[in-house]
Amino acid sequence: MAIKIRSIRDALRVAWKLVAVFVVSTLCLNVYSEGTALILTAKGEAFSQVIEGLKGDIGDELKFDVFELEKDNSESDIKARINQVKPDVVVLIGNNSINLYAKYQKIDPDKEFPPSIALAALFIDKFINNVKNSSGIRYEIPAVTSFVNMRSVLKSPIKTVGVIYREWMKPLIEVDRKYLEAEGIALKAVELPNKDDDLNGLLKSAIQTLVNAKVDAVWVLNDNELLNGKSIGSLWIPELGKTDIPVLVGIKPLLKTEFNFGSFAIVPDHYGLGVQAASIIFELMDDEWSLGDRAIAQPISVRKIVNVSVLEKKSINVQKEKLQEVDEVIQ
Amino acid sequence: MNRISVLLVAVCTSFCCNAKELYVFVPTEVRATAIQEEIQQSCPSINVTVFGRGKDFQKQVAEAKPDAIISLIPVIEQSSEYQPVIKGIYAGNEHEQYVLVSIDKALDIKNLAGLKIGVVDLMGRKSMGEFINHLFQAEIKLTRVTKQEDLLPLLTFASADGIFISQRTFDELKSKSQMNLVATQLNIKVGLAGTGLANNADKDTLLKCVQSFSSSLNATLGVDKWQSK
Numbered sequence: 440m441a442i443k444i445r446s447i448r449d450a451l452r453v454a455w456k457l458v459a460v461f462v463v464s465t466l467c468l469n470v471y472s473e474g475t476a477l478i479l480t481a482k483g484e485a486f487s488q489v490i491e492g493l494k495g496d497i498g499d500e501l502k503f504d505v506f507e508l509e510k511d512n513s514e515s516d517i518k519a520r521i522n523q524v525k526p527d528v529v530v531l532i533g534n535n536s537i538n539l540y541a542k543y544q545k546i547d548p549d550k551e552f553p554p555s556i557a558l559a560a561l562f563i564d565k566f567i568n569n570v571k572n573s574s575g576i577r578y579e580i581p582a583v584t585s586f587v588n589m590r591s592v593l594k595s596p597i598k599t600v601g602v603i604y605r606e607w608m609k610p611l612i613e614v615d616r617k618y619l620e621a622e623g624i625a626l627k628a629v630e631l632p633n634k635d636d637d638l639n640g641l642l643k644s645a646i647q648t649l650v651n652a653k654v655d656a657v658w659v660l661n662d663n664e665l666l667n668g669k670s671i672g673s674l675w676i677p678e679l680g681k682t683d684i685p686v687l688v689g690i691k692p693l694l695k696t697e698f699n700f701g702s703f704a705i706v707p708d709h710y711g712l713g714v715q716a717a718s719i720i721f722e723l724m725d726d727e728w729s730l731g732d733r734a735i736a737q738p739i740s741v742r743k744i745v746n747v748s749v750l751e752k753k754s755i756n757v758q759k760e761k762l763q764e765v766d767e768v769i770q
Numbered sequence: 771m772n773r774i775s776v777l778l779v780a781v782c783t784s785f786c787c788n789a790k791e792l793y794v795f796v797p798t799e800v801r802a803t804a805i806q807e808e809i810q811q812s813c814p815s816i817n818v819t820v821f822g823r824g825k826d827f828q829k830q831v832a833e834a835k836p837d838a839i840i841s842l843i844p845v846i847e848q849s850s851e852y853q854p855v856i857k858g859i860y861a862g863n864e865h866e867q868y869v870l871v872s873i874d875k876a877l878d879i880k881n882l883a884g885l886k887i888g889v890v891d892l893m894g895r896k897s898m899g900e901f902i903n904h905l906f907q908a909e910i911k912l913t914r915v916t917k918q919e920d921l922l923p924l925l926t927f928a929s930a931d932g933i934f935i936s937q938r939t940f941d942e943l944k945s946k947s948q949m950n951l952v953a954t955q956l957n958i959k960v961g962l963a964g965t966g967l968a969n970n971a972d973k974d975t976l977l978k979c980v981q982s983f984s985s986s987l988n989a990t991l992g993v994d995k996w997q998s999k
Contacts, residue, residue: 495825496895496914584923591946618926623948714916721895737927739920763804764919 473724474527475502477520479536482507485709486532489559492713493530497720501527508535517543527728528720529555531575534566541569554723554730558716559709561661563735564611574733576715578707579611581737582626582658583618585687585705588743589656590624592703592765593685594756600687601627601649602658603642603665627652631665639670646678654684659701661689676700683753694746694769702749711740742766790975791836794820795827795845796963797890797918799942800990808987813979823916824892837971840980840991843961844901845892852966856977858993860938865959866992868905869940872932873925876954882906888913888921888930902934905958922947936960938992963991973998 478493480486494503504524506517517539521529529552531537537557544552548571557563557575567573582600590597600619604612609630616626629645631638642665649657657679659666666675671693679686680699688694688701715738723730746769750757762768794809806820819836821827824845831839831849839852843864846854857864870877870887877885891898891914902910913930915921922943924930932954935943940953965980967973980996988994 498894500895581927583926587922587947621926621949711916711920714914718913736929737923739915739923739927739929740917763801764799766801 473500474728475504475524476528476530476720477524477526478503478505478530478532479517479540480505480507480530480532481535483533485707486559488709489532489713489716492710493717493720494713495710496714496717501720501724508539512539514539514542514546518546526553528553528723530716530720531555531557531570531573532559534560536560537563537566537570541566544571554728556716556719558712559707567735572730574719574730574735576712576719576736576738578738579661580689580705580707580741581618582615582687583622583624584738584741585658585703586619586624586656587622588705588741589685589687589703592745592757592761594758595655597624597655599625599627599652599654600656600658601629601652601654602660603629603631603645603649604660605631605662605664606633608660608662627654638664639674642670643674643678646674650678650682650684656685656687658687659689659693671698671700683755685750685753685755691744694744694749696746696748696769699749699752702746702753702755704744705741706744707738708740708742712738715739744769790816790838790972791834792816792818792838792840792976792979793827793831793834793836794818794840795822795824795892796841796991797824797892798990798992799917799919805987805990808984808990809979812982812984812987815975816979824890825894825916828894835968837968838976839966840963841966842892843964846964846966847961848893848897848901849966851968853969854961854964854966855973855999856965856967856980856996857999858962858964858988858991859995859997860962860993863962864964864997865961867937868934868956868958868960869937869953870932870934870956871925871940871943871951871953874950874952876952877932879906879954879956882908882910884911885931886911886913886929888915888924888933890914890918890921891916905960925949925951936992962993965996 478490480490490505506520531540537560540555552572555570555573557567557573559578561578563575563577567575586597586600612628619626627649629648631641631645635641676698685702686700687703691704691706693701694704743765744767745765747757748770802820802822806818810818839846843854846852860866887910889898889902889912893901898914899912902912913924915924921933921935924933944951965976967976977998
């Protein structure tokens with residue numbers, strides 16, 4: 440915008456405005472004196488809750504810049520935003536954000552990148568190595584969190600739980616096994632190959648193995664190859680629906696009463712996930728924005744949903760007073 | 771007819787605007803809506819809102835300025851606008867013993883520097899840090915969580931070296947977890963839940979309300995009776 444100066448009075452007026460802008464800018468910078476966080480996120484209710492938790496906890500100790508990614512955004516858009524914002528920390532929400540940010544880093548791989556924290560992204564361990572100077576919080580809820588909660592609601596003991604997984608998930612399953620053992624719960628894990636022409640046939644046999652082993656509960660993983668429309672209708676529901684085994688699922692739709700399948704769902708608390716990320720960012724702030732060798736963290740906060748009708752149909756007794764501790768009870 | 775309508779509206783408005791507002795935040799594993807339902811049943815003439823997170827409670831209290839609040843005494847004392855005039859009592863005491871809980875090995879309270887201690891966030895980062903530092907008379911590195919139930923996962927996943935909880939909460943935790951939880955005794959006591967009133971609030975109405983709480987509701991709030999100061 441061109442400014443025309445016709446007299447000394449005009450010049451003084453312009454100078455005064457510039458001083459005012461400078462003072463206001465300085466005051467704003469002082470309010471956000473600790474730094475700037477750039478949030479890269481896709482749109483969605485869950486992601487918004489993560490941001491709400493993050494911003495709510497950090498308050499005005501950081502300045503936030505939220506970049507909602509659209510389908511047509513590219514790595515050069517990220518580059519432009521980073522050059523504009525000059526963030527001290529980058530928060531990557533969702534798998535798309537991680538992928539696009541990794542592509543951005545490849546534009547100039549020798550550059551020094553600010554620390555980044557990845558959240559609300561599936562199987563983060565597989566992707567985080569593509570991003571330099573990054574850590575994060577896993578999205579998948581560890582089995583121990585789910586079964587300790589399930590155990591406190593059920594009257595019958597939970598001593599052995601069963602799971603079916605594909606080969607590539609073995610390291611994650613072994614981590615879960617260790618945590619479960621510390622809580623006195625044994626894990627009977629049946630491994631299937633990553634690919635097979637008759638994966639559903641192997642899956643059916645694996646479910647029967649768990650039923651015959653009389654496990655106290657079954658943990659159903661969110662793996663598209665093992666859990667999809669076809670396998671749910673033709674394998675999981677027919678094989679487990681007729682048993683009295685409580686089934687733990689990772690998504691709420693599988694708790695529908697008419698399925699007579701999932702009885703517990705332990706899902707991420709997205710607001711809590713944002714608060715957990717805030718605590719990591721505060722630590723980074725204290726360490727002068729150095730990530731160090733920070734490992735990927737397990738999610739701490741969850742939401743618990745129980746379908747009491749399914750439990751009743753299966754004659755599984757609950758401690759009714761403990762239902763007050765459950766976030767959502769489906770009757 | 772119009773006059774009657776106006777009169778009715780005025781009467782309704784008067785009822786609505788005279789209803790006392792009570793905001794509640796006490797860390798517990800019971801969900802906020804269940805507590806709200808119980809308190810509302812006990813105190814039908816009061817509008818009750820129960821918060822599950824300290825941050826939301828603080829924000830709404832500051833914005834809406836309710837007539838009364840129920841929270842832990844240190845939270846009430848933090849506010850200059852509310853006086854703790856009704857105190858919760860448990861086993862004859864208005865304070866309860868706190869412990870540091872860790873896995874397998876007790877923490878050395880003389881050597882907490884560099885250790886992360888998990889706490890439920892009652893007051894926000896800065897105030898909570900000052901509160902805990904004051905209690906320990908030392909700089910403590912905190913890992914804050916929004917819900918009491920999130921403290922156990924902090925230990926499970928080694929996200930904290932210890933957690934700071936009441937002895938009563940520790941007893942509840944032991945019934946939930948089979949990990950080898952060890953309590954380090956501290957010489958620290960923290961006030962139980964209490965009721966704080968705004969300057970112009972009607973104490974008798976609130977006292978009548980909290981004294982009508984059932985024993986199970988009191989247990990959820992960590993007290994066994996209420997006593998006017």
